[in-house]
Each structure stands twice: as structure tokens, then as C-alpha cells.
Amino acid sequence: MKRIEVDGLPEEPLAAAGLFHQNWLDPIERALAGGQDVLVVLEPASYEHGEWRSAAAAMLARKHAPRRINVVSGEGGNVDALEAYLASAPGVTGQYLEAAA
Numbered sequence: 001m002k003r004i005e006v007d008g009l010p011e012e013p014l015a016a017a018g019l020f021h022q023n024w025l026d027p028i029e030r031a032l033a034g035g036q037d038v039l040v041v042l043e044p045a046s047y048e049h050g051e052w053r054s055a056a057a058a059m060l061a062r063k064h065a066p067r068r069i070n071v072v073s074g075e076g077g078n079v080d081a082l083e084a085y086l087a088s089a090p091g092v093t094g095q096y097l098e099a100a101a
Contacts, residue, residue, distance in 0.1 A: 001036070001037045001038065001039050001068075001083070001086065001087050002031045002036040002037065002038050002039070003038075003039045003041060003083065004024070004027060004028055004031065004038060004039070004040050004041065005041045006020065006024050006040060006041065006042050006043075007043055009042070009043065009045070011045070011046075013045075013046075013048045013049050013051075013052060014052075016045070016049060016052070017049075017052040017056075020052075020056065021056075024040075028040060028060065028069070029060070029063075029064070032060070032064040032067045032069060033064070035067070036067070037067055037068040037069065038067070038068070038069045038070075039069075039070055039071075039072065039083055039086060040057075040069065040070070040071040040072070041071075041072055041073070041074075041079055042071060042072070042073040043073065043075070044073050044074055044075065044098070044101070045073065049073075050096065050098075053071055053073070053096045054071075054095075054096040056071060056096075057069060057070060057071040057094050057095055057096045058094045060094070061093045061094025062094065065093075067093075068086075068090070068092070068093035069093060069094065070086050070092065070093060070094070070095045070096075070097065071095070071096045071097070072086075072096070072097045072098070072099055073096075073097075073098050073099065074098060074099025074100070074101070075099070078099035078100050078101075079099050081099070082097055082099050
């Protein structure tokens, strides 16, 4: 599973979604089109970001099936634990998960 770490997104949800799609969508889709499953790691953000993050995960999963893609937010060992779980859960795709703080 290819891990793509996204950083530097603005605090404002609409601006963050726009920058994500502008700067990160292409490398994510290239990895998926190249036959890799992808884990996108985002920095923690307020609850207001949940909808665009969830929608991005779901739409990418539908577009690139049967490749798997999941989006997680968090830091450190909690993200590593989610990554390990997702690597061993072949039926899980298109999800946005928040790692415990």
C-alpha cells in the first residue's frame, strides 16, 4: 500500500478541499492507475473538514475500483496502527478515518 502524506492544507475547509484537489489528486490517481492501493494521510483538522475528506475517499474508491484507497487523519503511532489494519483488511476502501489523539 502506497502511503501519501498530505500537509500544508489551509484551516478553512473549502480552501483545504480546493488545494487538496489541485495539488494532491494527480499523484494519488497516478498511484491508483499504476496498480497500487493508496493510503492518504492528512493532518488533523476540525470536524468541518470531515465531509470533503469523506467524499474524496468515496469518489476515488468508486472511480478506481478494484484498487483500494482510504484517507486517514492523525499523527504518529495511531496512523501507523490504522495503516497496519487497513493493509490487512482487503474489503475496506473509500473510507475516511480519524486516528485517536
